[in-house]
Amino acid sequence: MEYKNIVFQKEDKVAVLTISRPKALNALNSETLKELDLVIDEIANDDEIYAVILTGEGKAFVAGADISEMKDLDVISGRKFGQLGNRVFRKLESLEKPVIAAVNGFALGGGCELSMACDIRIASSKAKFGQPEVGLGITPGFGGTQRLPRLVGLGMAKELIYTAKIIKADEALRIGLVNKVVEPEELLAEARALANIIAGQAPIAVSLCKAAINKGMQLDIDSAIAYEAEIFGECFSTEDQKNGMTAFIEKTEKCFKNK
Structure with missing residues (x-):
């Protein structure tokens, strides 16, 4: 199946998904979320895929949910947008196959939340993470208030969310948000090497x-x-x-x- 905002490739037993809206810093709009929903189903039904890598095109992993789409939402449509993101991210998290986030750049808001729905996070040294939603007058809406405390602890999660603080990759590693930090040119090779090791197991x-x-x-x-x-x-x-x-x-x- 062809996708507009996602590039889907298979390399041996590993699937590589690339969020591809580089002009919008890969921001997640409804269309991209629905495509992600479909590609997760495609991967789930492919018995030849044993592991998945998720990354972003250009200088961002995912810079967040699409603010231009969210700006004029009302209570009902805002709730539906949050429910869409949460449903898709939960499907990703529940996918039977391990998913490695190769975080190449900005992973903010919905991008940070997308990375947290993956099993393992490897970050480029240029990656940045954060849940800056309160600076926009909203809360995290795609699982950030729930997954971040589970990964980094209650106090640290509250500090990051309440302050809208954006942290660099080394700080993300220190607090346990990512598993490893590598140089940008090594990121995909590192993710593939790990995916291949996993794909070699039962x-x-x-x-x-x-x-x-x-x-x-x-x-x-x-x-x-x-x-x-x-x-x-x-x-x-x-x-x-x-x-x-x-x-x-x-x-x-x-x-x-x-x-």
């Missing part, structure tokens, strides 16, 4: 690990451990488990088939 097991982590973080520890035991057991119904353990014992090469 894909069903990786998917179940993602489910266990995401769901377990919302449960009490006893319920979370019980859920982990359930999905651990599920692994033993897969060909990949048998192939992986046989290869380990017999010292042969692993061959995972996503079955």
Whole structure:
């Protein structure tokens, strides 16, 4: 399928999504959010994709939600826009396949929120992060008030959101918002290398690990451990488990088939 604002590429077992509205610093309008919704479905239904990289074209990852679209919204349409963004980001977060955000530049507002809906964030040294919505008279609307505290802690999240502060990549690394910072020319290669390592593991097991982590973080520890035991057991119904353990014992090469 062809997309207007997203470039979708497949490289072996890795999908690369590039938000492509460079003249608008890749700002998220309704059209782009709906395209992202569709491409997530396309990836979910492709058994040959094991990992995903999400990045932006030009000097921004995503500079935010599109202010020119939001400016004249009323209460009802504003709520619907927030619901659209939240639904799409939640779908991305719940995608069975791991998603790596390769944050190449500005990740502000909706852009920061989009990166937080990914599993892992690798940032260019030129990247900048923030939730500057209160400076525009609004709150974060695509999950920022919920995911940021879960990643960096309550106090730090409140400081960033209340002050509309924009931070550099090294500060994002220090507070735990990103996993790694690399030079701009190394960013995509670093993301691809990580994606390829992930894609070389048993894909069903990786998917179940993602489910266990995401769901377990919302449960009490006893319920979370019980859920982990359930999905651990599920692994033993897969060909990949048998192939992986046989290869380990017999010292042969692993061959995972996503079955």
